[in-house]
Amino acid sequence: MAVLFRDQTKSALEALLFVASEPLTVQALARIVEIDVADALELLLELAKEYQDRPGGLKIVQVSDTWQICTRPECAPYIERLYRKSGTGLSKAAIETLAIIAYRQPITRSEVEMIRGVKVDSPINTLLERNLIEEKGRREGPGRPVLYGTTLEFLKHFGLKDVSELPPLEEFLVEGETIDI
Template identity: 40%
Template sequence: MGKEYLKGLIEEILYIWAEPIDLEDLSAIIYDFNKKDIQRVLDEMIEERNSRESGLIIRKFDKSYQFTTRECHDRYFEKVIKKSEKKLSTSTLETLSIIAYKQPITRAEIDKIRGVNSQSTIDSLMARGLIKENGRLDKIGKPIIYVTTTDFLKYFNITSLEELPEINLDGDDYED
Protein backbone atom coordinates (compact mmCIF):
# COMPACT_ATOMS: atom_id res chain seq x y z
CA MET A 1 0.00 0.00 0.00
CA GLY A 2 1.79 3.06 -1.31
CA LYS A 3 1.25 6.77 -1.68
CA GLU A 4 -1.26 6.49 -4.56
CA TYR A 5 -3.33 4.06 -2.50
CA LEU A 6 -3.29 6.52 0.40
CA LYS A 7 -4.34 9.40 -1.90
CA GLY A 8 -7.28 7.39 -3.16
CA LEU A 9 -8.29 6.48 0.37
CA ILE A 10 -8.11 10.12 1.51
CA GLU A 11 -10.22 11.21 -1.49
CA GLU A 12 -12.85 8.60 -0.65
CA ILE A 13 -13.00 9.68 2.98
CA LEU A 14 -13.25 13.38 2.10
CA TYR A 15 -16.01 12.59 -0.37
CA ILE A 16 -18.01 10.37 1.98
CA TRP A 17 -17.46 12.56 5.07
CA ALA A 18 -18.71 15.69 3.22
CA GLU A 19 -17.92 17.90 6.23
CA PRO A 20 -14.51 19.15 7.37
CA ILE A 21 -12.53 16.34 8.97
CA ASP A 22 -9.43 16.90 11.07
CA LEU A 23 -6.13 15.06 10.82
CA GLU A 24 -6.78 13.20 14.10
CA ASP A 25 -10.00 11.68 12.73
CA LEU A 26 -8.35 10.87 9.39
CA SER A 27 -5.52 9.14 11.24
CA ALA A 28 -7.99 7.13 13.31
CA ILE A 29 -9.79 5.99 10.16
CA ILE A 30 -6.61 5.28 8.17
CA TYR A 31 -4.96 3.46 11.05
CA ASP A 32 -2.35 1.62 8.98
CA PHE A 33 -0.61 4.87 7.90
CA ASN A 34 1.03 7.29 10.31
CA LYS A 35 -0.22 10.84 10.81
CA LYS A 36 2.93 12.38 9.33
CA ASP A 37 2.48 10.46 6.05
CA ILE A 38 -1.20 11.37 5.89
CA GLN A 39 -0.35 15.06 6.41
CA ARG A 40 2.38 14.95 3.76
CA VAL A 41 0.08 13.28 1.21
CA LEU A 42 -2.76 15.71 2.01
CA ASP A 43 -0.46 18.70 1.40
CA GLU A 44 0.66 17.12 -1.89
CA MET A 45 -2.97 16.50 -2.93
CA ILE A 46 -3.88 20.13 -2.21
CA GLU A 47 -0.99 21.34 -4.35
CA GLU A 48 -1.78 18.91 -7.19
CA ARG A 49 -5.45 19.86 -7.33
CA ASN A 50 -4.64 23.59 -7.27
CA SER A 51 -1.95 23.34 -9.96
CA ARG A 52 -4.08 21.37 -12.43
CA GLU A 53 -7.16 23.51 -11.75
CA SER A 54 -9.18 20.50 -10.66
CA GLY A 55 -12.89 21.12 -10.14
CA LEU A 56 -12.86 19.65 -6.66
CA ILE A 57 -10.22 21.12 -4.41
CA ILE A 58 -9.26 20.32 -0.86
CA ARG A 59 -9.71 23.28 1.46
CA LYS A 60 -8.12 23.55 4.87
CA PHE A 61 -10.25 25.07 7.62
CA ASP A 62 -8.07 25.52 10.68
CA LYS A 63 -6.90 21.91 11.22
CA SER A 64 -9.67 20.27 9.17
CA TYR A 65 -9.92 19.36 5.49
CA GLN A 66 -12.87 19.19 3.08
CA PHE A 67 -13.59 18.69 -0.60
CA THR A 68 -15.07 21.91 -2.01
CA THR A 69 -15.68 23.46 -5.41
CA ARG A 70 -13.76 26.47 -6.60
CA GLU A 71 -15.37 29.80 -5.73
CA CYS A 72 -14.88 31.06 -9.27
CA HIS A 73 -17.22 28.26 -10.44
CA ASP A 74 -20.07 29.23 -8.10
CA ARG A 75 -21.86 31.16 -10.84
CA TYR A 76 -22.35 27.92 -12.77
CA PHE A 77 -24.10 26.25 -9.86
CA GLU A 78 -26.38 29.12 -8.77
CA LYS A 79 -29.29 27.89 -10.90
CA VAL A 80 -28.85 24.28 -9.80
CA ILE A 81 -28.38 24.84 -6.09
CA LYS A 82 -30.72 27.20 -4.32
CA LYS A 83 -29.27 28.77 -1.23
CA SER A 84 -32.04 28.74 1.31
CA GLU A 85 -29.74 29.66 4.15
CA LYS A 86 -30.96 32.78 5.87
CA LYS A 87 -28.50 35.57 6.40
CA LEU A 88 -27.41 36.42 9.90
CA SER A 89 -29.22 39.31 11.56
CA THR A 90 -27.35 42.33 12.87
CA SER A 91 -27.69 41.20 16.48
CA THR A 92 -26.54 37.69 15.57
CA LEU A 93 -23.51 39.06 13.70
CA GLU A 94 -22.74 41.34 16.64
CA THR A 95 -22.80 38.40 19.07
CA LEU A 96 -20.81 36.20 16.71
CA SER A 97 -18.19 38.94 16.29
CA ILE A 98 -17.82 39.30 20.05
CA ILE A 99 -17.35 35.53 20.41
CA ALA A 100 -14.89 35.36 17.49
CA TYR A 101 -12.67 38.15 18.81
CA LYS A 102 -12.94 37.51 22.55
CA GLN A 103 -13.12 33.69 22.68
CA PRO A 104 -13.22 31.82 24.90
CA ILE A 105 -16.07 33.86 26.41
CA THR A 106 -19.11 33.35 28.63
CA ARG A 107 -22.68 34.51 28.02
CA ALA A 108 -22.41 36.97 30.93
CA GLU A 109 -19.37 38.57 29.28
CA ILE A 110 -21.21 38.78 25.96
CA ASP A 111 -24.27 40.29 27.67
CA LYS A 112 -22.07 42.88 29.41
CA ILE A 113 -20.50 43.95 26.10
CA ARG A 114 -23.83 44.04 24.22
CA GLY A 115 -25.89 45.44 27.08
CA VAL A 116 -28.72 42.96 26.45
CA ASN A 117 -29.48 39.30 27.12
CA SER A 118 -27.86 37.22 24.38
CA GLN A 119 -29.14 33.74 25.24
CA SER A 120 -31.52 33.40 22.27
CA THR A 121 -28.85 34.66 19.88
CA ILE A 122 -26.32 32.22 21.34
CA ASP A 123 -28.88 29.40 20.97
CA SER A 124 -29.39 30.38 17.32
CA LEU A 125 -25.62 30.41 16.66
CA MET A 126 -25.30 27.01 18.35
CA ALA A 127 -28.14 25.58 16.23
CA ARG A 128 -26.39 26.80 13.08
CA GLY A 129 -23.13 25.23 14.26
CA LEU A 130 -21.20 28.50 14.15
CA ILE A 131 -20.28 28.35 17.85
CA LYS A 132 -19.99 25.57 20.41
CA GLU A 133 -19.63 25.05 24.13
CA ASN A 134 -16.01 24.62 25.11
CA GLY A 135 -16.19 23.67 28.77
CA ARG A 136 -17.08 25.67 31.85
CA LEU A 137 -15.29 28.26 33.95
CA ASP A 138 -14.22 27.19 37.39
CA LYS A 139 -16.29 29.94 39.06
CA ILE A 140 -19.54 30.13 40.96
CA GLY A 141 -22.31 28.85 38.70
CA LYS A 142 -19.80 27.16 36.37
CA PRO A 143 -20.68 29.37 33.35
CA ILE A 144 -20.38 27.84 29.87
CA ILE A 145 -17.49 29.01 27.70
CA TYR A 146 -18.22 29.59 23.99
CA VAL A 147 -15.87 29.44 20.99
CA THR A 148 -16.31 29.50 17.21
CA THR A 149 -16.32 26.31 15.12
CA THR A 150 -14.98 25.08 11.81
CA ASP A 151 -18.42 25.93 10.34
CA PHE A 152 -17.74 29.54 11.37
CA LEU A 153 -14.56 29.46 9.26
CA LYS A 154 -16.47 27.91 6.35
CA TYR A 155 -19.31 30.45 6.62
CA PHE A 156 -16.87 33.35 6.31
CA ASN A 157 -14.60 31.47 3.88
CA ILE A 158 -11.47 31.82 5.98
CA THR A 159 -8.93 29.16 6.91
CA SER A 160 -8.18 30.34 10.44
CA LEU A 161 -9.07 33.02 12.99
CA GLU A 162 -5.84 34.83 12.11
CA GLU A 163 -7.57 35.93 8.89
CA LEU A 164 -10.15 37.96 10.80
CA PRO A 165 -9.67 41.69 10.22
CA GLU A 166 -7.86 43.50 13.00
CA ILE A 167 -10.02 45.65 15.22
CA ASN A 168 -9.25 47.86 18.17
CA LEU A 169 -11.12 46.39 21.13
CA ASP A 170 -10.03 49.16 23.49
CA GLY A 171 -12.24 51.81 21.87
CA ASP A 172 -9.31 54.22 21.45
CA ASP A 173 -10.22 54.87 17.81
CA TYR A 174 -12.97 57.30 18.76
CA GLU A 175 -12.42 60.98 19.41
CA ASP A 176 -14.58 63.03 21.77
Template identity: 40%
Template sequence: MEEPLEPEKIRSAIESLIFTSDKPIFIDDIKKLFDNLEAPKIRELIESLQKELIGRSSGLRVIEIAGGFQMVTSPDNAEVIKSYYKIKHTEKLSGPSLETLSIIAYKQPVTRIDIEAIRGVNADGVIKSLLEKNLIRIAGRKEVIGRPFVYGTTRLFLDYFGLKSLAELPKIEEFAQQDILLDVKLASGEGDITPLSKEEEEQLQIGEQDANQKDP
Protein backbone atom coordinates in the same frame (compact mmCIF):
# COMPACT_ATOMS: atom_id res chain seq x y z
CA MET B 1 1.94 -10.73 3.92
CA GLU B 2 0.35 -8.00 1.85
CA GLU B 3 2.61 -5.89 -0.32
CA PRO B 4 2.63 -2.16 0.47
CA LEU B 5 0.44 -0.07 -1.81
CA GLU B 6 2.06 2.10 -4.42
CA PRO B 7 1.82 5.89 -3.84
CA GLU B 8 -0.56 6.31 -6.78
CA LYS B 9 -2.96 3.73 -5.34
CA ILE B 10 -2.77 5.35 -1.91
CA ARG B 11 -3.48 8.75 -3.44
CA SER B 12 -6.43 7.27 -5.31
CA ALA B 13 -7.77 5.81 -2.07
CA ILE B 14 -7.35 9.15 -0.29
CA GLU B 15 -9.20 10.88 -3.12
CA SER B 16 -12.10 8.45 -2.68
CA LEU B 17 -12.15 9.01 1.08
CA ILE B 18 -12.27 12.78 0.72
CA PHE B 19 -14.91 12.55 -2.01
CA THR B 20 -17.26 10.33 0.01
CA SER B 21 -16.91 12.25 3.29
CA ASP B 22 -19.58 14.89 3.95
CA LYS B 23 -17.25 16.59 6.44
CA PRO B 24 -13.57 17.59 6.35
CA ILE B 25 -11.41 14.47 6.76
CA PHE B 26 -8.27 14.74 8.84
CA ILE B 27 -4.77 13.44 8.20
CA ASP B 28 -4.86 11.50 11.49
CA ASP B 29 -8.00 9.69 10.29
CA ILE B 30 -6.31 8.75 7.02
CA LYS B 31 -3.17 7.65 8.84
CA LYS B 32 -5.14 5.02 10.78
CA LEU B 33 -6.08 3.30 7.52
CA PHE B 34 -2.57 2.78 6.16
CA ASP B 35 0.33 1.04 7.89
CA ASN B 36 3.66 2.89 8.01
CA LEU B 37 2.27 5.99 6.29
CA GLU B 38 3.33 9.13 8.14
CA ALA B 39 1.46 12.44 8.24
CA PRO B 40 3.98 14.37 6.06
CA LYS B 41 3.64 11.76 3.30
CA ILE B 42 -0.16 11.93 3.47
CA ARG B 43 -0.05 15.71 3.16
CA GLU B 44 2.34 15.37 0.22
CA LEU B 45 -0.08 13.02 -1.55
CA ILE B 46 -3.03 15.34 -0.89
CA GLU B 47 -1.10 18.34 -2.22
CA SER B 48 -0.22 16.29 -5.30
CA LEU B 49 -3.91 15.51 -5.76
CA GLN B 50 -4.79 19.20 -5.40
CA LYS B 51 -2.28 20.16 -8.12
CA GLU B 52 -3.46 17.36 -10.40
CA LEU B 53 -7.11 18.45 -10.17
CA ILE B 54 -6.21 22.06 -10.94
CA GLY B 55 -3.78 21.04 -13.69
CA ARG B 56 -6.42 19.18 -15.69
CA SER B 57 -9.10 21.83 -15.06
CA SER B 58 -11.20 19.38 -13.07
CA GLY B 59 -14.61 20.48 -11.86
CA LEU B 60 -13.58 19.40 -8.37
CA ARG B 61 -11.12 20.81 -5.86
CA VAL B 62 -9.66 19.57 -2.58
CA ILE B 63 -9.44 22.37 -0.05
CA GLU B 64 -8.06 22.50 3.48
CA ILE B 65 -10.63 23.75 5.94
CA ALA B 66 -10.85 23.67 9.73
CA GLY B 67 -7.70 21.53 9.84
CA GLY B 68 -9.11 18.85 7.53
CA PHE B 69 -9.59 18.29 3.80
CA GLN B 70 -12.82 18.39 1.84
CA MET B 71 -13.73 18.01 -1.82
CA VAL B 72 -15.76 20.82 -3.30
CA THR B 73 -16.77 21.99 -6.75
CA SER B 74 -14.54 24.40 -8.63
CA PRO B 75 -15.51 28.02 -7.94
CA ASP B 76 -15.29 28.59 -11.71
CA ASN B 77 -18.45 26.51 -12.10
CA ALA B 78 -20.49 28.12 -9.33
CA GLU B 79 -22.89 29.99 -11.60
CA VAL B 80 -23.57 26.94 -13.78
CA ILE B 81 -24.30 24.81 -10.72
CA LYS B 82 -26.62 27.45 -9.26
CA SER B 83 -28.50 27.72 -12.53
CA TYR B 84 -28.93 23.96 -12.90
CA TYR B 85 -29.95 23.13 -9.35
CA LYS B 86 -31.46 26.52 -8.54
CA ILE B 87 -29.47 26.46 -5.35
CA LYS B 88 -30.73 28.82 -2.68
CA HIS B 89 -28.14 30.94 -0.94
CA THR B 90 -27.34 29.85 2.57
CA GLU B 91 -29.31 31.85 5.10
CA LYS B 92 -27.19 34.81 6.08
CA LEU B 93 -26.61 35.69 9.70
CA SER B 94 -28.33 38.82 10.97
CA GLY B 95 -26.37 41.88 12.05
CA PRO B 96 -26.87 41.18 15.78
CA SER B 97 -25.82 37.54 15.26
CA LEU B 98 -22.64 38.54 13.43
CA GLU B 99 -21.86 41.14 16.07
CA THR B 100 -22.34 38.65 18.91
CA LEU B 101 -20.39 35.97 17.05
CA SER B 102 -17.50 38.41 16.56
CA ILE B 103 -17.39 39.17 20.27
CA ILE B 104 -17.39 35.47 21.17
CA ALA B 105 -14.74 34.65 18.55
CA TYR B 106 -12.32 37.31 19.78
CA LYS B 107 -13.01 37.28 23.53
CA GLN B 108 -13.72 33.57 24.12
CA PRO B 109 -14.32 32.09 26.57
CA VAL B 110 -16.83 34.84 27.32
CA THR B 111 -20.01 35.10 29.41
CA ARG B 112 -23.42 36.45 28.40
CA ILE B 113 -22.89 39.39 30.77
CA ASP B 114 -19.67 40.27 28.95
CA ILE B 115 -21.40 40.12 25.57
CA GLU B 116 -24.27 42.31 26.74
CA ALA B 117 -21.87 44.82 28.30
CA ILE B 118 -20.07 45.20 24.96
CA ARG B 119 -23.21 45.27 22.79
CA GLY B 120 -25.37 47.23 25.23
CA VAL B 121 -28.44 45.06 24.64
CA ASN B 122 -29.86 41.75 25.83
CA ALA B 123 -28.16 38.81 24.11
CA ASP B 124 -30.30 35.85 25.23
CA GLY B 125 -32.10 35.36 21.92
CA VAL B 126 -29.02 35.77 19.75
CA ILE B 127 -26.97 33.36 21.88
CA LYS B 128 -29.78 30.79 21.72
CA SER B 129 -29.91 31.13 17.93
CA LEU B 130 -26.13 30.73 17.55
CA LEU B 131 -26.21 27.66 19.80
CA GLU B 132 -28.98 26.13 17.68
CA LYS B 133 -26.92 26.77 14.54
CA ASN B 134 -23.96 25.07 16.28
CA LEU B 135 -21.73 28.08 15.60
CA ILE B 136 -21.00 28.50 19.31
CA ARG B 137 -20.88 26.12 22.26
CA ILE B 138 -21.01 26.27 26.04
CA ALA B 139 -17.33 25.91 26.92
CA GLY B 140 -17.64 25.74 30.71
CA ARG B 141 -18.31 28.00 33.67
CA LYS B 142 -16.49 31.05 34.96
CA GLU B 143 -15.51 30.89 38.62
CA VAL B 144 -17.07 34.20 39.64
CA ILE B 145 -20.29 34.97 41.50
CA GLY B 146 -23.10 32.90 39.99
CA ARG B 147 -20.70 30.67 38.00
CA PRO B 148 -22.11 31.75 34.61
CA PHE B 149 -21.67 29.75 31.43
CA VAL B 150 -18.88 30.82 29.10
CA TYR B 151 -19.19 30.54 25.33
CA GLY B 152 -16.72 29.71 22.59
CA THR B 153 -16.82 29.00 18.87
CA THR B 154 -17.13 25.55 17.27
CA ARG B 155 -15.47 23.73 14.39
CA LEU B 156 -18.58 24.54 12.33
CA PHE B 157 -17.79 28.22 12.91
CA LEU B 158 -14.44 27.67 11.18
CA ASP B 159 -16.16 25.78 8.35
CA TYR B 160 -18.78 28.51 7.94
CA PHE B 161 -16.19 31.25 7.49
CA GLY B 162 -13.64 29.12 5.62
CA LEU B 163 -10.98 29.31 8.33
CA LYS B 164 -8.35 26.70 9.17
CA SER B 165 -8.03 27.96 12.74
CA LEU B 166 -8.85 30.95 14.95
CA ALA B 167 -5.38 32.29 14.17
CA GLU B 168 -6.72 33.28 10.74
CA LEU B 169 -9.28 35.69 12.21
CA PRO B 170 -8.72 39.30 11.08
CA LYS B 171 -6.92 41.45 13.61
CA ILE B 172 -9.12 43.40 16.02
CA GLU B 173 -7.71 46.65 14.60
CA GLU B 174 -9.56 45.92 11.35
CA PHE B 175 -12.83 46.48 13.22
CA ALA B 176 -11.78 49.98 14.30
CA GLN B 177 -14.34 51.65 12.04
CA GLN B 178 -17.21 49.54 13.36
CA ASP B 179 -19.35 50.06 16.43
CA ILE B 180 -18.15 46.84 18.08
CA LEU B 181 -15.69 47.63 20.86
CA LEU B 182 -13.77 44.40 21.35
CA ASP B 183 -10.71 45.80 23.10
CA VAL B 184 -12.43 46.23 26.46
CA LYS B 185 -12.23 44.57 29.87
CA LEU B 186 -14.76 41.83 30.59
CA ALA B 187 -17.69 42.96 32.74
CA SER B 188 -17.76 39.64 34.60
CA GLY B 189 -14.27 40.28 35.98
CA GLU B 190 -11.33 37.92 36.31
CA GLY B 191 -11.95 34.26 37.06
CA ASP B 192 -10.81 30.75 36.19
CA ILE B 193 -12.75 28.74 33.62
CA THR B 194 -14.03 25.35 34.75
CA PRO B 195 -15.15 22.70 32.21
CA LEU B 196 -18.72 21.48 32.48
CA SER B 197 -19.23 18.39 34.60
CA LYS B 198 -20.43 15.20 32.94
CA GLU B 199 -23.84 15.66 34.58
CA GLU B 200 -24.15 19.22 33.24
CA GLU B 201 -23.23 18.09 29.72
CA GLU B 202 -25.86 15.34 29.88
CA GLN B 203 -28.50 17.81 31.09
CA LEU B 204 -27.69 20.18 28.23
CA GLN B 205 -27.94 17.33 25.71
CA ILE B 206 -31.33 16.31 27.11
CA GLY B 207 -32.48 19.93 26.90
CA GLU B 208 -31.41 20.13 23.25
CA GLN B 209 -33.24 16.89 22.42
CA ASP B 210 -36.43 18.15 24.10
CA ALA B 211 -36.21 21.43 22.20
CA ASN B 212 -35.75 19.62 18.88
CA GLN B 213 -38.78 17.42 19.57
CA LYS B 214 -40.93 20.51 20.18
CA ASP B 215 -39.92 22.10 16.88
CA PRO B 216 -42.55 21.66 14.15
Protein backbone atom coordinates in the same frame (compact mmCIF):
# COMPACT_ATOMS: atom_id res chain seq x y z
CA MET C 1 6.82 4.97 -1.59
CA ALA C 2 6.75 3.77 -5.22
CA VAL C 3 5.39 6.30 -7.74
CA LEU C 4 2.49 4.09 -8.87
CA PHE C 5 1.55 3.25 -5.30
CA ARG C 6 1.95 6.92 -4.35
CA ASP C 7 -0.40 8.05 -7.13
CA GLN C 8 -2.97 5.38 -6.27
CA THR C 9 -2.81 6.28 -2.60
CA LYS C 10 -3.15 9.98 -3.34
CA SER C 11 -6.18 9.19 -5.53
CA ALA C 12 -7.66 7.11 -2.72
CA LEU C 13 -7.18 9.97 -0.24
CA GLU C 14 -8.83 12.37 -2.66
CA ALA C 15 -11.78 10.00 -3.13
CA LEU C 16 -12.17 9.56 0.62
CA LEU C 17 -12.23 13.31 1.18
CA PHE C 18 -14.77 13.68 -1.60
CA VAL C 19 -17.24 11.10 -0.29
CA ALA C 20 -16.86 11.87 3.42
CA SER C 21 -19.76 13.77 4.94
CA GLU C 22 -17.47 15.12 7.67
CA PRO C 23 -13.84 16.26 7.68
CA LEU C 24 -11.40 13.41 8.32
CA THR C 25 -8.28 13.29 10.47
CA VAL C 26 -4.93 12.36 8.98
CA GLN C 27 -4.85 9.41 11.35
CA ALA C 28 -8.18 8.08 10.06
CA LEU C 29 -7.14 8.54 6.44
CA ALA C 30 -3.78 6.84 7.04
CA ARG C 31 -5.51 3.91 8.73
CA ILE C 32 -7.99 3.49 5.86
CA VAL C 33 -5.36 3.53 3.10
CA GLU C 34 -2.90 1.61 5.28
CA ILE C 35 0.04 4.01 5.25
CA ASP C 36 1.99 5.93 7.88
CA VAL C 37 0.48 9.15 9.21
CA ALA C 38 3.52 11.11 8.01
CA ASP C 39 3.08 9.76 4.47
CA ALA C 40 -0.64 10.54 4.55
CA LEU C 41 0.07 14.10 5.67
CA GLU C 42 2.66 14.53 2.91
CA LEU C 43 0.17 13.31 0.29
CA LEU C 44 -2.59 15.54 1.66
CA LEU C 45 -0.32 18.57 1.49
CA GLU C 46 0.55 17.67 -2.12
CA LEU C 47 -3.13 17.29 -2.98
CA ALA C 48 -3.99 20.60 -1.34
CA LYS C 49 -1.21 22.31 -3.32
CA GLU C 50 -2.41 20.71 -6.57
CA TYR C 51 -5.95 21.94 -5.95
CA GLN C 52 -4.64 25.38 -5.02
CA ASP C 53 -2.55 25.66 -8.18
CA ARG C 54 -5.24 24.67 -10.65
CA PRO C 55 -8.39 26.52 -11.63
CA GLY C 56 -11.60 24.96 -10.46
CA GLY C 57 -14.38 25.18 -7.96
CA LEU C 58 -12.91 22.91 -5.30
CA LYS C 59 -10.07 23.04 -2.83
CA ILE C 60 -8.68 20.77 -0.13
CA VAL C 61 -8.38 22.44 3.24
CA GLN C 62 -7.22 21.63 6.70
CA VAL C 63 -9.73 22.59 9.38
CA SER C 64 -8.22 22.27 12.84
CA ASP C 65 -6.80 18.72 12.80
CA THR C 66 -9.04 17.46 9.99
CA TRP C 67 -9.08 17.63 6.18
CA GLN C 68 -11.88 18.05 3.67
CA ILE C 69 -12.70 18.94 0.09
CA CYS C 70 -14.83 22.05 -0.14
CA THR C 71 -15.86 24.66 -2.63
CA ARG C 72 -13.87 27.80 -3.28
CA PRO C 73 -15.31 31.00 -1.77
CA GLU C 74 -15.70 32.62 -5.18
CA CYS C 75 -18.25 29.92 -6.07
CA ALA C 76 -20.43 30.74 -3.06
CA PRO C 77 -22.94 32.95 -4.93
CA TYR C 78 -23.75 30.12 -7.34
CA ILE C 79 -24.04 27.53 -4.61
CA GLU C 80 -26.26 29.86 -2.61
CA ARG C 81 -28.57 30.18 -5.61
CA LEU C 82 -28.75 26.40 -5.85
CA TYR C 83 -29.62 25.99 -2.18
CA ARG C 84 -31.43 29.27 -1.59
CA LYS C 85 -34.03 28.96 1.11
CA SER C 86 -35.90 31.85 2.59
CA GLY C 87 -35.06 32.74 6.15
CA THR C 88 -31.85 30.72 6.46
CA GLY C 89 -29.47 33.65 6.95
CA LEU C 90 -28.35 35.01 10.29
CA SER C 91 -29.81 38.22 11.64
CA LYS C 92 -27.60 41.27 12.07
CA ALA C 93 -27.75 40.70 15.84
CA ALA C 94 -26.61 37.08 15.44
CA ILE C 95 -23.76 38.11 13.13
CA GLU C 96 -22.59 40.79 15.56
CA THR C 97 -22.82 38.34 18.46
CA LEU C 98 -20.90 35.69 16.51
CA ALA C 99 -18.16 38.18 15.66
CA ILE C 100 -17.77 39.18 19.30
CA ILE C 101 -17.59 35.55 20.40
CA ALA C 102 -15.13 34.66 17.63
CA TYR C 103 -12.72 37.45 18.54
CA ARG C 104 -13.12 37.40 22.33
CA GLN C 105 -13.61 33.69 23.10
CA PRO C 106 -14.05 32.26 25.60
CA ILE C 107 -16.62 34.85 26.62
CA THR C 108 -19.74 34.91 28.77
CA ARG C 109 -23.21 36.00 27.69
CA SER C 110 -23.06 39.02 30.01
CA GLU C 111 -19.71 40.10 28.52
CA VAL C 112 -21.23 39.92 25.02
CA GLU C 113 -24.20 41.95 26.27
CA MET C 114 -21.86 44.58 27.72
CA ILE C 115 -20.12 44.93 24.35
CA ARG C 116 -23.32 44.98 22.28
CA GLY C 117 -25.30 47.02 24.80
CA VAL C 118 -28.38 44.80 24.46
CA LYS C 119 -29.60 41.35 25.52
CA VAL C 120 -28.22 38.51 23.40
CA ASP C 121 -30.38 35.57 24.47
CA SER C 122 -31.97 35.11 21.05
CA PRO C 123 -28.78 35.50 18.97
CA ILE C 124 -26.89 33.10 21.23
CA ASN C 125 -29.69 30.54 21.01
CA THR C 126 -29.67 30.85 17.21
CA LEU C 127 -25.90 30.42 17.06
CA LEU C 128 -26.09 27.39 19.35
CA GLU C 129 -28.84 25.86 17.18
CA ARG C 130 -26.74 26.42 14.05
CA ASN C 131 -23.74 24.85 15.81
CA LEU C 132 -21.61 27.94 15.17
CA ILE C 133 -20.87 28.37 18.88
CA GLU C 134 -20.78 26.02 21.84
CA GLU C 135 -20.29 26.03 25.57
CA LYS C 136 -16.57 25.91 26.31
CA GLY C 137 -16.80 25.66 30.08
CA ARG C 138 -17.67 27.88 33.00
CA ARG C 139 -15.97 30.95 34.40
CA GLU C 140 -14.84 30.74 38.00
CA GLY C 141 -16.72 33.09 40.29
CA PRO C 142 -20.26 33.91 41.35
CA GLY C 143 -22.86 32.01 39.36
CA ARG C 144 -20.17 30.25 37.29
CA PRO C 145 -21.43 31.70 33.99
CA VAL C 146 -21.14 29.68 30.78
CA LEU C 147 -18.23 30.51 28.49
CA TYR C 148 -18.94 30.46 24.76
CA GLY C 149 -16.59 29.87 21.86
CA THR C 150 -16.75 28.96 18.20
CA THR C 151 -17.07 25.42 16.84
CA LEU C 152 -15.50 23.32 14.13
CA GLU C 153 -18.65 24.09 12.11
CA PHE C 154 -17.81 27.81 12.42
CA LEU C 155 -14.32 27.14 11.05
CA LYS C 156 -15.72 25.07 8.19
CA HIS C 157 -18.37 27.65 7.37
CA PHE C 158 -15.84 30.47 7.15
CA GLY C 159 -13.06 28.39 5.57
CA LEU C 160 -10.63 28.80 8.45
CA LYS C 161 -8.01 26.38 9.72
CA ASP C 162 -8.32 27.93 13.18
CA VAL C 163 -9.42 31.23 14.71
CA SER C 164 -5.95 32.71 14.33
CA GLU C 165 -6.84 33.06 10.63
CA LEU C 166 -9.61 35.56 11.41
CA PRO C 167 -8.81 38.89 9.78
CA PRO C 168 -7.34 41.47 12.15
CA LEU C 169 -9.97 43.67 13.76
CA GLU C 170 -8.05 46.73 12.63
CA GLU C 171 -9.25 46.04 9.06
CA PHE C 172 -12.80 46.86 10.18
CA LEU C 173 -12.11 50.07 12.08
CA VAL C 174 -12.79 53.54 10.77
CA GLU C 175 -9.67 55.73 10.64
CA GLY C 176 -8.78 56.95 14.13
CA GLU C 177 -11.04 54.39 15.85
CA THR C 178 -9.57 52.04 18.45
CA ILE C 179 -10.79 48.84 20.07
CA ASP C 180 -9.92 47.00 23.27
CA ILE C 181 -9.44 43.27 22.89
